[in-house]
Amino acid sequence: MTTYYTKDHEWVRIEGDVATVGISEHAQAQLGDVVFVELPAVGKQVSQGDQAAVVESVKAASELYAPIGGEVIEGNTELEDNPSLVNEEAEGKGWFFRLRVRDPGEAAGLMDSGAYQAYLETLD
Amino acid sequence: MRTHPTEGDGKHLAGCAPEALRFGTEGAGPASPLAASQQQREVRPLSELKRTPLHDLHRELGARLVPFAGWEMPVQYPAGILAEHQHCRNAAALFDVSHMGQVRLDGPDAATALERLVPADVASLAPGRARYTQLTDGAGGILDDLIVSNAGDHLFLVVNAGCRDADIDHMRTALEPAVQVRELADRALVALQGPMAATVLARLAPPCADLPFMGTAEMAVEGIPCRVSRLGYTGEDGYEISVAADEAVRLAKALLAHAEVEPAGLGARDSLRLEAGLPLHGHDIDATTTPVEAGLAWSIQKRRRQEGGFAGAETILRQLAEGPARRLVGLRPEGRAPAREGTEIQEPGGGRTVGKVTSGGFGPSVGGPVAMGYVETPCAEPGTELSLLVRGKPLPAKVAALPFVPRRYHR
Numbered sequence: 048m049t050t051y052y053t054k055d056h057e058w059v060r061i062e063g064d065v066a067t068v069g070i071s072e073h074a075q076a077q078l079g080d081v082v083f084v085e086l087p088a089v090g091k092q093v094s095q096g097d098q099a100a101v102v103e104s105v106k107a108a109s110e111l112y113a114p115i116g117g118e119v120i121e122g123n124t125e126l127e128d129n130p131s132l133v134n135e136e137a138e139g140k141g142w143f144f145r146l147r148v149r150d151p152g153e154a155a156g157l158m159d160s161g162a163y164q165a166y167l168e169t170l171d
Numbered sequence: 172m173r174t175h176p177t178e179g180d181g182k183h184l185a186g187c188a189p190e191a192l193r194f195g196t197e198g199a200g201p202a203s204p205l206a207a208s209q210q211q212r213e214v215r216p217l218s219e220l221k222r223t224p225l226h227d228l229h230r231e232l233g234a235r236l237v238p239f240a241g242w243e244m245p246v247q248y249p250a251g252i253l254a255e256h257q258h259c260r261n262a263a264a265l266f267d268v269s270h271m272g273q274v275r276l277d278g279p280d281a282a283t284a285l286e287r288l289v290p291a292d293v294a295s296l297a298p299g300r301a302r303y304t305q306l307t308d309g310a311g312g313i314l315d316d317l318i319v320s321n322a323g324d325h326l327f328l329v330v331n332a333g334c335r336d337a338d339i340d341h342m343r344t345a346l347e348p349a350v351q352v353r354e355l356a357d358r359a360l361v362a363l364q365g366p367m368a369a370t371v372l373a374r375l376a377p378p379c380a381d382l383p384f385m386g387t388a389e390m391a392v393e394g395i396p397c398r399v400s401r402l403g404y405t406g407e408d409g410y411e412i413s414v415a416a417d418e419a420v421r422l423a424k425a426l427l428a429h430a431e432v433e434p435a436g437l438g439a440r441d442s443l444r445l446e447a448g449l450p451l452h453g454h455d456i457d458a459t460t461t462p463v464e465a466g467l468a469w470s471i472q473k474r475r476r477q478e479g480g481f482a483g484a485e486t487i488l489r490q491l492a493e494g495p496a497r498r499l500v501g502l503r504p505e506g507r508a509p510a511r512e513g514t515e516i517q518e519p520g521g522g523r524t525v526g527k528v529t530s531g532g533f534g535p536s537v538g539g540p541v542a543m544g545y546v547e548t549p550c551a552e553p554g555t556e557l558s559l560l561v562r563g564k565p566l567p568a569k570v571a572a573l574p575f576v577p578r579r580y581h582r
Contacts, residue, residue: 080253082533105252109174
């Protein structure tokens with residue numbers, strides 16, 4: 048099971064036809080204390096690159112874009128009461144939502160962990 | 172993920188860049204292509220940004236430095252904004268506010284002369300006392316807000332960073348040559364704020380314990396000559412300490428050496444002042460708003476109301492007599508979603524627009540979202556139900572009395 052990353056700092060982990068989506072450890076560190084997360088409704092169809100969720104830290108609002116297209120099958124409702132999970136474990140318990148993937152081929156344009164780390168180094 | 176551009180960028184006043192807390196798009200946000208392009212558009216190259224005398228200390232402390240009103244300033248330290256905010260409410264926080272302008276006015280009639288530009292009673296200000304006021308324009312708009320202190324043989328002013336050059340030009344034009352206007356560019360300013368600020372500072376400067384709220388005096392702090400004023404921008408007891416630039420690091424380190432004191436950045440300063448219901452120039456107040464609309468009528472003393480004689484007096488006195496058409500109010504959105512600056516305020520259920528949010532975010536001590544904004548006066552009563560249009564959806568909210576968190580000044 049591989050985790051893929053986007054240049055906008057989302058991650059996606061695909062198991063079978065289910066993709067779990069969140070924001071990267073780097074993104075949570077940049078955002079600072081997360082105070083609010085707005086999740087997409089279950090059943091919503093999203094295309095790759097669509098705005099799918101909102102994450103707000105004390106200082107800024109940010110949008111999360113779907114790294115891959117599909118139907119939303121589950122939101123991490125724990126984030127509604129405890130948004131700081133995103134800071135505690137951005138790439139684990141702080142996941143945002145799960146999708147039923149339409150086209151696994153869309154993952155081909157994403158970065159694996161090594162490529163993402165190399166990409167982060169170009170940002171500094 | 173892309174950081175959302177903060178709204179309200181279109182309202183910058185010529186020559187008076189607001190104390191904009193736009194760090195979401197100015198380098199603290201994720202380094203997305205969008206954020207990066209905004210950064211280039213909004214902000215001068217880092218090399219052109221001014222640095223305070225505490226710049227290297229901020230680095231040592233692990234601060235995240237961001238461009239702010241032409242200065243490179245710490246937005247937060249490794250503890251993070253929430254922890255820094257709570258530390259200020261529970262113990263004591265040290266802020267570098269050296270980007271703010273320090274100005275002295277000299278001349279036998281400086282107080283009377285300054286009264287032409289501000290609606291406060293400056294002439295009756297006793298030596299050793301400070302007062303909050305505003306520089307107003309001819310229409311009653313707020314060019315800047317400031318603290319004026321009677322320093323005995325001169326007046327000592329602290330103005331906002333984004334306005335300092337414009338303020339100084341304005342005062343020079345209006346007051347010289349009878350009054351000398353001098354910027355104290357060789358001085359730093361730090362704020363020690365929180366319920367333990369007085370205990371800590373008294374160890375280094377025992378006379379500070381005797382200062383009343385809004386009192387100011389020159390005193391040695393750890394042997395360093397300072398001007399210490401008992402006031403601040405957090406809603407807590409505390410002090411602002413003006414010090415020679417070349418002694419600033421020694422002073423800051425002496426304060427940070429105490430276990431109760433932690434450094435705090437502009438992020439916490441913003442959430443603290445918002446909870447305390449204190450307006451931010453360039454956001455909650457500017458040249459398009461008057462002191463009366465902004466709920467600052469308390470800062471216009473009786474004699475000035477009777478005599479007028481200040482810029483914008485016609486409008487301001489009329490609004491005092493008749494009431495303003497709109498008022499700055501507190502807003503408590505239901506749920507957890509913050510309503511940011513620029514959010515439209517509507518009648519309940521998404522009806523007619525009655526105003527706009529001017530500051531909004533998460534209140535760490537409140538434990539939920541808080542905002543301030545202008546609404547039409549009939550909607551300004553605490554408890555009034557309104558809607559905030561957040562990302563296209565009407566979010567229920569109620570008008571709340573300010574401050575959101577009780578102020579705990581030393582009385």
